[in-house]
Amino acid sequence: MLILECPYCGVKAEETELSAGGEAHLKRFGPGSADDDFENYMFARKNPKGVHFERWRHSYGCGKWFLAARCTATLEVFGTYPAQTGEPPADLQAKIKAKRPDWKGY
Amino acid sequence: MKRYSVFAIARQAMSYHQGWERAWRAPEPKKEYDVIIVGAGGHGLATAYYLGKNHGIRNVAIIEKGWLGGGNTGRNTTIIRSNYLQDSSAAIYDKALQLYQGLSQDLNYNVMFSPRGLLMLAQTHHEVRGYLRTVHANQLQGIIKTEWIGPAKVKELVPIMNIDGPRYPVLGALYQAQGGTARHDAVAWGYARACSDMGMDIIQQTEVKGVRTEGGVVRGVETTKGYIGCKKLGIVVAGHSGQVADMAGFRLPVEAVALQALVSEPIKPTIDVVVMANTVHGYMSQSDKGELVIGGGTDSFNNFTQRGSFHHIEETLRALIETFPIISRLKMLRQWGGIVDMTGDRSPIISKTPVGNCFINCGWGTGGFKAIPGSGWAMAELVAKGEPGPLAADFNMWRFREGQFIDESVAAGVAH
């Protein structure tokens, strides 16, 4: 059972309390953007076997969206952080790098 | 290859069945092949088989990181049907169904195809409308026999069903009499034996780690057994499609999630059709051993562990119990998961790629077992000719960019 700590209310929520929202930090391309950018934004996903940054919603708790770093090959959770960030926090990236020296980085 | 037959069994009986030969060889890889297929699941093996049978290309290797059929092919609940809404889907799934009908004879291997009939229950008015639309679409396509049946007929076909449950009443069903099941392992084994017999090399326990290209054209693959050259490459690795595509240097609109299934303790024959209930994400059939084979919807998050979360199967069973009250006291024996490759429109990809002579077949997600023969047929044509035939053309990977989706999710919910 997956357990993620909600960075807003501090609750250690288990999976049934949460909804998964897919890859995090997608840069949005709207009308008028290049076809490649729009296609990538809409459909292409990193889908890594390993470190993955993703969106979650604390649906049956405070209701807010937050972000998590998780390993899709072992289900290890590296950490969670608020959604108002353009990229994963530096200390979290350093922590992941220490645990996974092979990780190519964000 | 010695043919399997009733006479062969009789002959072997004389020598205590000691004389059966191995079904496929276990060769060391050669330096180079005309075609390398990555992934010995049903789709990879079928691709190789029809490359040999339909196109005379037999200098082929199929490279598998685990054991053949050990991926989703050997983990699925084996539902076969072809009554899809969209024309391109109906065409390829029905090609597969037609091939399934003669597959045991074609492969000289009993794949235990059992066209016992398949019901997709409508438990909301939205579903009633959706399935009526499918019936009409199938009539227009003119190839698939499918019909809408009312609750009384459903009850007649499946007496154990409670059709007036308060939350999920059965309002009718989409019925395909030709649908059913087959033995999943046998499909992989049958194709493997036939491929090996044509001189193809099935190389198990060998992982593809890299794809070598030169001037944008594929040259070969790096594997755990060293470099192997090839003129053409077919990537058929389901959940790992994104990884292998990454090795070749392109991206895919595919995400990997877990899909689970489970079986009950064996019981006497109680249900002789396959039932899918998409509103509650549950489906069920009874195996020849008597176990009820049950599946549900996918887990929600990206996952490569081949196991899912317990609450998912709990939800599936909780919902199915209203419709099938007799299963409430059954013990469940085994549960497992597979990693399914989900695309943006929930339809597969059979396509050329940005890399020359490199082709991909993936995105079958939760419903590709039923498609194995048709998919292999279409993929073999694509690999052999370098251009897709009519079955594959619409399933190209550029359809997302163009907005030409093959949207089956309307008709089938999540699992199909």
Ligand SMILES: Cc1cc2nc3c(=O)[nH]c(=O)nc-3n(C[C@H](O)[C@H](O)[C@H](O)COP(=O)(O)OP(=O)(O)OC[C@H]3O[C@@H](n4cnc5c(N)ncnc54)[C@H](O)[C@@H]3O)c2cc1C
């Ligand atoms: C629980 C469950 C229930 C399902 N139920 C149904 C159903 O009822 N009806 C239906 O039609 N479909 C169903 N499906 C879907 C169906 O199983 C799949 O669509 C189908 O089996 C996919 O076949 P495949 O050959 O593409 O993939 P797989 O059988 O997964 O084969 C891919 C192979 O590639 C290998 N591979 C991966 N990476 C590498 C690498 N780097 N190097 C070498 N080899 C590699 C893997 O080891 C694997 O053996 C179900 C799936 C699951 C998980």
Ligand SMILES: [Zn+2]
């Ligand atoms: Zn919260």
